[in-house]
Amino acid sequence: MWEGGSITATYHVPVLAGAVRAWAEGGRRAVDATVGGGGHAALLLAAGAEVLAVDRDPEAIAAARDQLGEGGIRYSTGAFGSAKVLGTIETFRPDRILLDLGVSSHQLDTDVRGFTFRPGAPLDMRMAAGRGVTAADVLNTWPEARLADAFSQLADEPRARRLARAIVRRRAAAPFATSDDLVNAIREARGPRSGPADFARLFQALRIVVNQELEQLELALPALRATLEPGGRLAVITYHSGEDRIVKNAFRDWSRPCVCPPGQPVCTCRGRPLGRVLTKKPIRPAPAELRDNPRARSAGLRAFEVTADD
Ligand SMILES: C[S@@+](CC[C@H](N)C(=O)[O-])C[C@H]1O[C@@H](n2cnc3c(N)ncnc32)[C@H](O)[C@@H]1O
Incomplete structure (x- = not known):
């Protein structure tokens, strides 16, 4: 206000x-x-x-x-x-x-939008709610190497390959659906000492992927500049x-x-x-x-x- x-x-x-x-x-x-x-x-x-x-x-x-x-x-x-x-x-x-x-x-505080690593949140993360692929879709369908690259490049995750491997193994048993599924995979890859800062960094990377934020920004900047007086x-x-x-x-x-x-x-x-x-x-x-x-x-x-x- x-x-x-x-x-x-x-x-x-x-x-x-x-x-x-x-x-x-x-x-x-x-x-x-x-x-x-x-x-x-x-x-x-x-x-x-x-x-x-x-x-x-x-x-x-x-x-x-x-x-x-x-x-x-x-x-x-x-x-x-x-x-x-x-x-x-x-x-x-x-x-x-x-x-x-x-x-x-x-958006972060509305659990149902799925941007948060708080327990039980759906893995959604779409900014335009209801449109496009969800975070769960990405985690359940992307090849291991692509997941690893995303976590390495967008979250500087040193154990990105291990995390991608854990995701692929876990999703074969049951598809990823909630924040807990990703938090558990992160704990498996990074060890029990991983905490909120790691979850925040890796959830942010996934959100950037889901919404194609970097691609959008790169394309939009020159177009926006061109509209300025x-x-x-x-x-x-x-x-x-x-x-x-x-x-x-x-x-x-x-x-x-x-x-x-x-x-x-x-x-x-x-x-x-x-x-x-x-x-x-x-x-x-x-x-x-x-x-x-x-x-x-x-x-x-x-x-x-x-x-x-x-
Ligand atoms: C950090 S918040 C902005 C807060 C705002 N400046 C304020 O003072 O309340 C970012 C907002 O940008 C929107 N957003 C992110 N990427 C966008 C895009 N490519 N096009 C339009 N809106 C976008 C999000 O939905 C979100 O509402």
Whole structure:
């Protein structure tokens, strides 16, 4: 909830609020492409912008609408990289676009959505509830090597092969259905001393796979940038090193003077960068924010500004 300038969110506490507020300053039409419970969207509205709120989770759109109503804000349900949503964003002609990646506290805390390793939760993890493959589908059908690669690359899991082997052996006896099945496989692979930090890391990797989050981000970033008005700004808050790498590399490439495809013999882009990086390093939460909201601990904000017209 947004009350007179202080945030009392129960759905999700927006991270890096001060940095988002500073970045939003001067914006007139802002897209919150991951609206969640509407905490950041409330900041954008308070900064005087008209807001387009997007989320692929219909429950999030409903919660944001509940909090923020209809004044100065419109809503669109879908993935920010989908053709439908990109078309809506383009028509809106934004000068600010914010992405706050990952899942909301509400999604994490709603056991039935299956993002949690708490006992008895279904292995679902789909952000767009009811659409696409579930975490159980991935665990029950993916070949061992593919599972191992996912846990190794997305969770830096040193025992990824052992974990994948345990999953394949266990699913032959009974298909994976609940969080306990994966927690038990992790305990088998990593030993009895494995704990919540390991479960969180490996469940997050599986969620990233289920929702194809890195692929979506990589494809969507240039398309979103292209919708910005001259002088407009994009900000992305990431929570995972794979996400951060994609954003960092995209921003670096866009700020190069020549953006012709590699190997093109003659430069046709006239040597003008697409814009400039506003954050040399990601902005991280201050200790006070981490004390109040431990879930912000891995957050980092990077921002980019597209070149203004001459
Ligand atoms: C960390 S929460 C955002 C919280 C929000 N900033 C707030 O202040 O309440 C991330 C949200 O992004 C949504 N999301 C993640 N990936 C998405 C995508 N590709 N397209 C649209 N929404 C997405 C999730 O459903 C979730 O609601």
